[in-house]
Amino acid sequence: MDYIIQTHQLTKCFVVKPEINKVNMRIKQGEIYGFLGPNGAGKTTIMKMLLNLVKPTSGEIYIQGQPIAASSYKYLKNIGSLIEHPIFYEELTAYTNLQIHCAYMGYEDQKHLMKVLDIVGLRNIEGKKVKDFSLGMRQRLAIARAIVAKPKLLILDEPINGLDPMGIKEVRELLVMLKQQYGMTILISSHIVTEMEFIADTIGVLNQGELLEEISMDVLRGKQQSLEDYYIKRIYGGEQFV
Numbered sequence: 382m383d384y385i386i387q388t389h390q391l392t393k394c395f396v397v398k399p400e401i402n403k404v405n406m407r408i409k410q411g412e413i414y415g416f417l418g419p420n421g422a423g424k425t426t427i428m429k430m431l432l433n434l435v436k437p438t439s440g441e442i443y444i445q446g447q448p449i450a451a452s453s454y455k456y457l458k459n460i461g462s463l464i465e466h467p468i469f470y471e472e473l474t475a476y477t478n479l480q481i482h483c484a485y486m487g488y489e490d491q492k493h494l495m496k497v498l499d500i501v502g503l504r505n506i507e508g509k510k511v512k513d514f515s516l517g518m519r520q521r522l523a524i525a526r527a528i529v530a531k532p533k534l535l536i537l538d539e540p541i542n543g544l545d546p547m548g549i550k551e552v553r554e555l556l557v558m559l560k561q562q563y564g565m566t567i568l569i570s571s572h573i574v575t576e577m578e579f580i581a582d583t584i585g586v587l588n589q590g591e592l593l594e595e596i597s598m599d600v601l602r603g604k605q606q607s608l609e610d611y612y613i614k615r616i617y618g619g620e621q622f623v
């Protein structure tokens with residue numbers, strides 16, 4: 382089996398207690414892997430470790446079979462990401478922000494920029510300064526930036542936060558298209574369980590820094606169990622309010 386991301390006993394202690402505890406995670410090439418877990422479960426911390434933004438206390442990370450060291454950075458060229466609140470050049474336009482990102486990534490296809498702005502629904506306002514963007518528009522631009530250099534792997538931390546229902550639908554369709562047409566592997570976290578149910582091939586359930594289970598959506602569908610029911614039972618042990 383080809384895993385694009387694999388972790389072995391991945392652990393992070395910020396103070397004393399491990400916030401991430403011996404996580405063994407396996408993400409298959411070409412799949413959408415949905416990361417679910419309550420607030421503070423550790424999803425962002427794991428994503429940051431995968432991107433070398435946070436140093437693991439112990440354990441290993443393999444991306445495309447290669448071990449990631451503190452000094453590793455070349456592998457990041459193949460990854461598009463959106464983590465927490467995206468930072469932009471506020472006084473510049475969406476288009477210029479993407480141009481700068483492409484130059485930084487060594488990606489030359491400028492024609493592609495307008496197409497990406499079109500895909501995320503920002504084409505008609507590509508000349509507006511980012512400081513005048515709404516939260517949803519910023520989120521769309523962050524997604525545009527993550528995908529513009531056609532990475533093999535996308536790591537998206539709550540990308541549909543702040544989007545209206547139409548925006549959520551468009552991002553959903555976009556992610557499925559990126560998987561199907563470009564063969565991208567996508568790791569995505571979200572608290573919107575129904576969205577994850579729509580798009581994910583595999584679900585990883587994280588609770589208090591521990592990966593409780595990785596389960597295929599086909600298996601859940603075979604059991605005729607909704608992801609919401611499964612998730613609530615796995616985390617809370619019963620049918621409670623989330």
Ligand SMILES: Nc1ncnc2c1ncn2[C@@H]1O[C@H](COP(=O)(O)OP(=O)(O)OP(=O)(O)O)[C@@H](O)[C@H]1O
Nearest residue numbers: 395396400418419420421422423424425426427572
């Ligand atoms: N820099 C830090 N210093 C100390 N503790 C931290 C730091 N970053 C994260 N933590 C702690 O690690 C735990 C996991 O946080 P993390 O943000 O990864 O969770 P999450 O699953 O992404 O949560 P949410 O769904 O609320 O975004 C939390 O208890 C958090 O307080």
